[in-house]
Amino acid sequence: MFRFASGCVVNDQTDDSDGGLEPRARADRRVRADARRNLDTLLQTAMAVFASSGVDAPVREIAERAGVGIGTVYRHFPQRSDLIAAVFRREIDACADAASVLSAGHRPFDALANWMQRYAAFVAAKRGLAKALHSGDPAFDSLPGYFDQRLRPALRRLLDEAIAVREIRADVDADELLGAVASLCMSAHNAGSGRAERMVALLVDGLRHGAKSS
Numbered sequence: 001m002f003r004f005a006s007g008c009v010v011n012d013q014t015d016d017s018d019g020g021l022e023p024r025a026r027a028d029r030r031v032r033a034d035a036r037r038n039l040d041t042l043l044q045t046a047m048a049v050f051a052s053s054g055v056d057a058p059v060r061e062i063a064e065r066a067g068v069g070i071g072t073v074y075r076h077f078p079q080r081s082d083l084i085a086a087v088f089r090r091e092i093d094a095c096a097d098a099a100s101v102l103s104a105g106h107r108p109f110d111a112l113a114n115w116m117q118r119y120a121a122f123v124a125a126k127r128g129l130a131k132a133l134h135s136g137d138p139a140f141d142s143l144p145g146y147f148d149q150r151l152r153p154a155l156r157r158l159l160d161e162a163i164a165v166r167e168i169r170a171d172v173d174a175d176e177l178l179g180a181v182a183s184l185c186m187s188a189h190n191a192g193s194g195r196a197e198r199m200v201a202l203l204v205d206g207l208r209h210g211a212k213s214s
Helices: 024-053 059-066 070-076 080-105 107-126 141-165 172-187 194-207
Strands: none
Touching: 024 059, 024 070, 024 080, 059 070, 059 080, 070 080, 080 107, 080 141, 107 141, 107 172, 107 194, 141 172, 172 194
């Protein structure tokens, strides 16, 4: 999605005998991979800065901590809202992608339980962006739809897998579960360290009730 100009000088040979210079396709892939890593580092750093200093933190602080020039930040994200939206999309993607990783390495219920904790962490991170996300800026208009597109199917797959092996009850609604976890995490009663995580664990464990008779 974001690319740096490659600036690579290569010859016109089609084989790998390039006099020490990389073939253009390989060089371009390397540059694109480096650009993606740099961008991911920038977004990860921005999330950390927003969490500690708020969404109004100086862009220069983000650039310095990410090890890039401030011009790089503005080249990709001309407005602060562009950066915040990209950070939020990255958090959504990371949470959604975790579902398949957990599914591949755990039994269905354990994958679901671990993912719900991952989602709880996402909700906590989202709280740091709430001021901006609820500001009415049109840069954020597409984010609710992106959330639905990525996270709801991820959870639905985990639920279906756990239901199929009768590890949870069959009448679990993905939207209700997402909302319940968000409510638990955002409750004022869960301000203590680890409180929200324990409440989410209890909620998910309750999904076992009635599973064998479903």
